Amino acid sequence: MNGIEVKGVSKNFGTLAALKEVNVLFEENRIYGLLGRNGAGKSTLLNVITGRIFAEQGTVTIDGEVSAENDRALKNIYMMSEKNYFPEGMKVRDAFKWTKEFYPAFDRAYADSLSAKFELNTNKKIKSLSTGYASIFKLITALATNAKYILLDEPILGLDANHRDLFYRTLIEKYSENPCTIVISTHLIEEAAGVLDHVVILKNGEVIRNESKDDLLAGSYMVSGVAAAVDAYYAGRNVLGSDSLGGLKTAYVEGEPDAAGMPDGLVASRMDLQKLFIQLTNA
Amino acid sequence: MNLKSVYKYQLDNFSKSILIYYLVIACVFGLIFFGIATSFVTIKMDFAESTNSGLNISGFEFASVVFLFVGGLNMFRETFRLSMQNGVSRKSIWSGTALSFLTVGGGMALIDTVTRLVGVNFASRYNVEFQGLYDLLCADRSAKNSMIQNAFEGFLLNFCFYMAALAIGYFITVGYYRMNKIAKIIVSIGVPGFYIFVLPFADVLLFKGALTNAIVKAILFAFGGTNGDNPYFAMGSGLLVSAIFLGLAYLMVRRAPIKD
Numbered sequence: 001m002n003g004i005e006v007k008g009v010s011k012n013f014g015t016l017a018a019l020k021e022v023n024v025l026f027e028e029n030r031i032y033g034l035l036g037r038n039g040a041g042k043s044t045l046l047n048v049i050t051g052r053i054f055a056e057q058g059t060v061t062i063d064g065e066v067s068a069e070n071d072r073a074l075k076n077i078y079m080m081s082e083k084n085y086f087p088e089g090m091k092v093r094d095a096f097k098w099t100k101e102f103y104p105a106f107d108r109a110y111a112d113s114l115s116a117k118f119e120l121n122t123n124k125k126i127k128s129l130s131t132g133y134a135s136i137f138k139l140i141t142a143l144a145t146n147a148k149y150i151l152l153d154e155p156i157l158g159l160d161a162n163h164r165d166l167f168y169r170t171l172i173e174k175y176s177e178n179p180c181t182i183v184i185s186t187h188l189i190e191e192a193a194g195v196l197d198h199v200v201i202l203k204n205g206e207v208i209r210n211e212s213k214d215d216l217l218a219g220s221y222m223v224s225g226v227a228a229a230v231d232a233y234y235a236g237r238n239v240l241g242s243d244s245l246g247g248l249k250t251a252y253v254e255g256e257p258d259a260a261g262m263p264d265g266l267v268a269s270r271m272d273l274q275k276l277f278i279q280l281t282n283a
Numbered sequence: 284m285n286l287k288s289v290y291k292y293q294l295d296n297f298s299k300s301i302l303i304y305y306l307v308i309a310c311v312f313g314l315i316f317f318g319i320a321t322s323f324v325t326i327k328m329d330f331a332e333s334t335n336s337g338l339n340i341s342g343f344e345f346a347s348v349v350f351l352f353v354g355g356l357n358m359f360r361e362t363f364r365l366s367m368q369n370g371v372s373r374k375s376i377w378s379g380t381a382l383s384f385l386t387v388g389g390g391m392a393l394i395d396t397v398t399r400l401v402g403v404n405f406a407s408r409y410n411v412e413f414q415g416l417y418d419l420l421c422a423d424r425s426a427k428n429s430m431i432q433n434a435f436e437g438f439l440l441n442f443c444f445y446m447a448a449l450a451i452g453y454f455i456t457v458g459y460y461r462m463n464k465i466a467k468i469i470v471s472i473g474v475p476g477f478y479i480f481v482l483p484f485a486d487v488l489l490f491k492g493a494l495t496n497a498i499v500k501a502i503l504f505a506f507g508g509t510n511g512d513n514p515y516f517a518m519g520s521g522l523l524v525s526a527i528f529l530g531l532a533y534l535m536v537r538r539a540p541i542k543d
Contacts, residue, residue, distance in 0.1 A: 053541065077370060102371065
């Protein structure tokens, strides 16, 4: 089967179960959002997929080949981490040179053009880059590898609004010209939502949602109105959570709004991804 | 492909320090030979001592052994992280590193063999004795053998010692990488403490010096000292040490996780 298939993966750090029998398939040519609160297991899952750490149980296959300690499988995947794993004293241009050595499909011209776009000085040493530019360097490297599967762990860490906007546009451009699977792990859900077409949500080391963004958002809504009316409305329904402000209340409900319409005084509206994420992961 | 990339990276990583090292060696020998040739300088250094016939310069390859040991200590962490970033398996990291050791060890053994030949040839004109590691370990054999045989055996001996120095350095650095903080403290204090305090006291109080004698005998045996000038004993010991420490390093590398 093509794609990255994670089967029954568990990983513990001491007594902490970071991943609990995780099963997930990252299919070809899709942009995934890997979402979860701090400590949910996002980075751990990405590190297990790329073989940087070992799972206690379970397997990861890339296009049907077990990825652990398999150079052939691993060359199809590139992960941009929150941490920098290039030598600190290495210059950006040398990092590009060495990445090309490991990933022959690395497009140096594209990396240089992106560096110019993001105003990244390739003569600088990696250790001298600011947090934002260190992220830009890692992003450019990841996108230029032309790997079949690109995993981005906190790709926009430290980027200003302009650079974040440029990144999303660059990502879409890259994806439309040269489709690949991109997995974005981020906390800036509202911003990233525009580029995602599939969402995997982790909570306490378990996958609680794994579906297309549209299906996920279509499966819930919010109802606002006077508290008593909202309480009466959601009795017997599957409520994800609620917020109260003064005498007003908003309830987040799973399912579809009643076709017959809402009771008087209540307004139903679609949830955005961030709101839904908060409700799903709050408890 | 990945093995080749790791190999190239390790060699690239090592090349600058090797160049600087040989520049220093060239400067030191240049100064010594200039002093000898012009009779301008009377040299008295750790490795050059006065003899009846003039000067004796010996065992300069020990500097290479120390250099390569330190080099081995620096060959893991950075390469491991870079390789993990670039989708390389641990097996390829280890294999690429081991291959780079063969190249670096072989290359430096060759350079040092040539240096010895040049040194012996030059020094003999000025009544100076120039000895390599091989001449020190196999003095009688070296005096009897042809120049080519000495060069060949000297090269092999250097190579085996250099491989051992690299392997021990690599093993130590991989070991430290795999240890947690407490284990690092225990090993850092415990190992030197054992050799400096426990071993001598135990030897004097419990074994009446037998332990030291046994260690000296073992070292002599390993270096061929008890087998009449046979350099192949020392070569074998060097290769065995290399194989053991590289093997142990592999066992630790193959399950090494990336650490932040």
